[in-house]
Amino acid sequence: MRSVAAAIGTAPASLYRYVATRDELIELMADQVYGQYSFRPASANPVADLLWLGHQGLALYYRHPWLLEIPATGNVPGPNALAFMEHVLAALAGTDLTGPAKLETIGLFSGAVRLFAQTEISQQRAQQDTAQWQGSLAAHLLQVAAAGQHPQLASALADQPAVDPAQQEPLFDRAMTRILTALLHPWRSPPRGSSKPESC
Numbered sequence: 001m002r003s004v005a006a007a008i009g010t011a012p013a014s015l016y017r018y019v020a021t022r023d024e025l026i027e028l029m030a031d032q033v034y035g036q037y038s039f040r041p042a043s044a045n046p047v048a049d050l051l052w053l054g055h056q057g058l059a060l061y062y063r064h065p066w067l068l069e070i071p072a073t074g075n076v077p078g079p080n081a082l083a084f085m086e087h088v089l090a091a092l093a094g095t096d097l098t099g100p101a102k103l104e105t106i107g108l109f110s111g112a113v114r115l116f117a118q119t120e121i122s123q124q125r126a127q128q129d130t131a132q133w134q135g136s137l138a139a140h141l142l143q144v145a146a147a148g149q150h151p152q153l154a155s156a157l158a159d160q161p162a163v164d165p166a167q168q169e170p171l172f173d174r175a176m177t178r179i180l181t182a183l184l185h186p187w188r189s190p191p192r193g194s195s196k197p198e199s200c
Contacts, residue, residue, distance in 0.1 A: 037060075046180070088109070092184070
């Protein structure tokens with residue numbers, strides 16, 4: 001509160017005429033960041049529309065990493081957050097999802113973007129080179145798989161397509177496309193009793 005007061009040239013106590021708590025101030029700051037999204041009319045491809053918004057979300061987290069310190073749930077959306085929701089819903093308008101499923105999709109999509117940003121920012125703060133870490137992890141898993149005690153892991157590692165890494169889509173694009181493609185298909189609950197374990 002002192003920092004904000006100093007930035008606008010007033011006393012900390014005077015801020016409480018406008019906001020009741022520090023948490024309320026942070027909510028207003030976060031909603032101001034949501035105002036940095038740019039929107040475009042929805043196309044016939046909701047995956048592409050949401051991926052475009054996802055890239056913007058990553059950029060916002062990189063510019064404002066303090067957003068990751070705000071709980072992802074429990075806050076009432078402000079006007080800019082509502083505008084974001086409205087544009088995501090417009091992108092989902094042509095899908096077969098129900099209204100509740102569309103709202104769930106907003107949360108799952110936003111959570112996936114936040115997780116990607118959190119992982120990459122954490123690695124940067126630890127001064128960890130992502131490519132080097134991935135190489136070390138791959139070498140470790142290959143060594144573990146070679147011992148023969150994890151056949152499924154060995155099979156997954158052996159099934160590597162012959163693709164030039166320089167020509168491969170970025171991980172964010174690949175993963176988010178898979179996530180979004182799955183989210184846009186209406187979920188059907190399994191038949192009653194199908195998930196019950198067999199009795200011994």
